[in-house]
Amino acid sequence: MDIHQLRVFISVFKNKSFSKAAKELFLTQPTISEHIKTLEEELNCILFDRLGKIIIPTKEAEILYQNAQEIIEKLEELKDTLQKIKSKPSGNLHIAASSIPGTYILPKLISSFKNIYPEISIQIDISDSNSVIESIISGEILLGVVGTKLHKSKIEYLPFMDDELVIVSPNSIEESYIEPEEILKYPFITREEGSGTRKEMEKWLRQMGLDIQKLNIVCTLSSTDAVKEAIKNGLGISILSIHSIRDELEYKKIKIIRIKNYRMNRTFYIATHTMRTLPYVYKIFYEFLKEKAFSL
Amino acid sequence: MDIHQLRVFISVFKNKSFSKAAKELFLTQPTISEHIKTLEEELNCILFDRLGKIIIPTKEAEILYQNAQEIIEKLEELKDTLQKIKSKPSGNLHIAASSIPGTYILPKLISSFKNIYPEISIQIDISDSNSVIESIISGEILLGVVGTKLHKSKIEYLPFMDDELVIVSPNSIEESYIEPEEILKYPFITREEGSGTRKEMEKWLRQMGLDIQKLNIVCTLSSTDAVKEAIKNGLGISILSIHSIRDELEYKKIKIIRIKNYRMNRTFYIATHTMRTLPYVYKIFYEFLKEKAFSL
DNA sequence: AGATTCTGATAAAATTTTTCTATGGATATT
DNA sequence: AATATCCATAGAAAAATTTTATCAGAATCT
Numbered sequence: 042m043d044i045h046q047l048r049v050f051i052s053v054f055k056n057k058s059f060s061k062a063a064k065e066l067f068l069t070q071p072t073i074s075e076h077i078k079t080l081e082e083e084l085n086c087i088l089f090d091r092l093g094k095i096i097i098p099t100k101e102a103e104i105l106y107q108n109a110q111e112i113i114e115k116l117e118e119l120k121d122t123l124q125k126i127k128s129k130p131s132g133n134l135h136i137a138a139s140s141i142p143g144t145y146i147l148p149k150l151i152s153s154f155k156n157i158y159p160e161i162s163i164q165i166d167i168s169d170s171n172s173v174i175e176s177i178i179s180g181e182i183l184l185g186v187v188g189t190k191l192h193k194s195k196i197e198y199l200p201f202m203d204d205e206l207v208i209v210s211p212n213s214i215e216e217s218y219i220e221p222e223e224i225l226k227y228p229f230i231t232r233e234e235g236s237g238t239r240k241e242m243e244k245w246l247r248q249m250g251l252d253i254q255k256l257n258i259v260c261t262l263s264s265t266d267a268v269k270e271a272i273k274n275g276l277g278i279s280i281l282s283i284h285s286i287r288d289e290l291e292y293k294k295i296k297i298i299r300i301k302n303y304r305m306n307r308t309f310y311i312a313t314h315t316m317r318t319l320p321y322v323y324k325i326f327y328e329f330l331k332e333k334a335f336s337l
Numbered sequence: 338m339d340i341h342q343l344r345v346f347i348s349v350f351k352n353k354s355f356s357k358a359a360k361e362l363f364l365t366q367p368t369i370s371e372h373i374k375t376l377e378e379e380l381n382c383i384l385f386d387r388l389g390k391i392i393i394p395t396k397e398a399e400i401l402y403q404n405a406q407e408i409i410e411k412l413e414e415l416k417d418t419l420q421k422i423k424s425k426p427s428g429n430l431h432i433a434a435s436s437i438p439g440t441y442i443l444p445k446l447i448s449s450f451k452n453i454y455p456e457i458s459i460q461i462d463i464s465d466s467n468s469v470i471e472s473i474i475s476g477e478i479l480l481g482v483v484g485t486k487l488h489k490s491k492i493e494y495l496p497f498m499d500d501e502l503v504i505v506s507p508n509s510i511e512e513s514y515i516e517p518e519e520i521l522k523y524p525f526i527t528r529e530e531g532s533g534t535r536k537e538m539e540k541w542l543r544q545m546g547l548d549i550q551k552l553n554i555v556c557t558l559s560s561t562d563a564v565k566e567a568i569k570n571g572l573g574i575s576i577l578s579i580h581s582i583r584d585e586l587e588y589k590k591i592k593i594i595r596i597k598n599y600r601m602n603r604t605f606y607i608a609t610h611t612m613r614t615l616p617y618v619y620k621i622f623y624e625f626l627k628e629k630a631f632s633l
Numbered sequence: 634a635g636a637t638t639c640t641g642a643t644a645a646a647a648t649t650t651t652t653c654t655a656t657g658g659a660t661a662t663t
Numbered sequence: 664a665a666t667a668t669c670c671a672t673a674g675a676a677a678a679a680t681t682t683t684a685t686c687a688g689a690a691t692c693t
Contacts, residue, residue: 042339042340042412043338043339043340044338044339044340045680058640058641059640059641060639060640060641068681068682069681069682069683070640070641070642071641071642071643071644071681071682071683072680072681072682073641074641074642074643075680075681076680078642084416084419085419085420086419086423087614090612090613090614091612091640091641091642092612092613092640092689093612093639093640093641093688093689093690094639094640094641094688094689094690094691095640095689095690096640096641097476097613099614099616100422100616100617101419101422104415104418104419104422105415105419108411108412108414108415108418111411112408112411112412112415115404115407115408115411116338116404116408118404119400119401119404119405119408120380122400122404123380123381123382123397123400123401124381126396126397126400127382180393314388316386316387316388316389317386317388317393318383318386318395320395320396321396341651354669354670355669355670355671356668356669356670364652364653365652365653365654366669366670366671367652367653367654367655367670367671367672367673368651368652368653369670370670370671370672371651371652372651374671375650387669387670387671388660389658389659389660389661389669389670390659390660390661390668390669390670391660391661391669392669392670
């Protein structure tokens with residue numbers, strides 16, 4: 042059954058005439074006749090008694106009229122709903138991010154996003170870049186923020202924010218610029234094996250040509266905050282994202298030591314699946330991030 | 338939009354596959370593709386993300402799924418309703434009848450009809466045959482019972498019951514068979530001018546070759562009951578339908594005088610419009626009357 | 634009563650939509 | 664790397680919708 046037929050029926054019922062319905066719907070009268078006939082056959086009942094000049098709807102027509110109207114209304118409503126979720130973003134935003142973006146970058150951005158779209162609720166899952174990408178591929182998550190590019194064919198990466206890894210030390214250390222090898226001189230605080238940050242750290246040390254085995258590791262901790270506390274208390278130095286020590290730097294609780302002629306820069310990316318359609322809320326958030334990119 | 342497309346969509350959504358939907362609906366996979374494409378265009382949104390081997394429904398698809406199911410359910414329900422009013426007769430039966438059938442024949446029949454179909458409520462409008470036919474032609478009434486055929490082209494008449502008009506007299510009169518002219522001897526009670534029964538009476542007297550002016554009219558009354566009372570009290574004779582004096586004859590309150598070699602027979606008909614469709618309740622009642630025809 | 638003007642029905646042609654076959658490219662599985 | 668399975672696309676075939684043209688019946692108006 043076609044909705045079109047129901048519309049035709051409704052017009053005939055209202056106009057009490059096949060030909061008037063034809064005019065109303067910009068169709069010809071035989072077309073109307075045909076549609077009513079089809080409906081009558083499909084529903085196995087007579088809808089109009091043709092008395093020559095006038096037609097009279099049957100009881101069946103009265104029932105059909107009520108229901109047909111409801112069905113068409115429901116359909117219009119549905120179309121409306123589908124349009125509205127495009128124009129009035131609300132709902133749940135479930136995103137994943139690796140630890141630095143998830144902990145130090147997104148919360149601030151999300152706070153200002155919530156000011157614009159208060160009805161949108163947001164959930165951030167923090168894990169490492171690898172898990173974030175995996176959950177996007179598996180379809181669990183539609184949008185992530187990561188610091189590494191993986192599975193390049195299936196994931197679209199939009200550069201979104203720069204990060205710099207710096208050597209963070211207690212204020213007690215006087216030097217501000219050192220050679221890479223000098224790192225080995227200082228007591229070093231590290232993250233637990235397997236953590237994303239640990240891998241990242243090792244990658245950079247290797248890149249500077251340092252043998253990780255030769256590090257003077259005094260402590261292994263399992264969170265960035267714990268590492269920061271250890272540094273504040275003069276336990277040693279570590280390598281951290283500049284984003285993670287914004288406050289501590291401002292209040293001069295710790296200091297940065299830079300390596301001569303060397304910067305540990307990296308970029309965070311917004312990661313999405315190349316083939317998935319983002320619901321409107323996600324698109325909005327995506328555009329928002331794009332606009333705010335590189336602003337911190 | 339075709340309901341068919343919604344069914345296709347629902348199948349794809351449930352099966353999470355175009356080709357499985359094709360199998361389920363006995364269509365080919367390209368047909369399914371085409372239908373989903375059409376829907377997507379009509380609703381102006383993507384319904385499934387095609388990730389190669391698997392498809393994932395979008396948010397829009399989730400919404401459409403809910404609504405499409407409801408719409409289809411509503412449609413099935415509607416078809417059901419239209420079938421049910423065929424199988425479970427209930428509702429209102431509005432019929433018209435001329436005075437004798439309406440007063441003395443139908444009540445009894447309706448009583449036994451109600452025993453079979455208790456949910457059907459019945460209204461009888463009693464008027465003269467002319468008005469009954471007019472109200473059928475005007476569409477006000479779908480079924481009537483009358484004693485005369487009028488407007489034969491538009492009305493279908495089904496013979497339904499015989500009537501005999503008899504001369505009714507007080508028990509005090511001894512004769513039981515008289516010649517037509519002898520009617521003039523007796524004091525005569527008549528109905529008011531314009532009433533159907535009066536016209537009928539005049540018609541029969543004229544047919545017997547009697548001059549109505551010569552009747553010895555002692556009283557003009559406006560209901561059959563009043564006439565009967567008058568006869569019981571010995572005021573005079575009258576001509577009445579045999580149906581209207583069934584009880585009085587049984588208890589011998591009055592007597593019948595017949596005319597030698599002459600019978601005032603007529604037939605009652607069930608009258609319906611040739612072009613109107615009878616709702617199922619009416620059809621049932623019509624069949625019921627047909628079955629009970631000539632049974633009283 | 635007869636002409637006119639409504640009404641809807643019908644047949645045949647034109648058009649549009651639906652469906653199929655065949656094929657291709659992509660992804661997942663072994 | 665080979666195979667199987669998935670969806671998309673193009674073109675042909677089938678089915679449906681719609682139109683034009685015409686008819687017959689009913690109401691209306693001389």
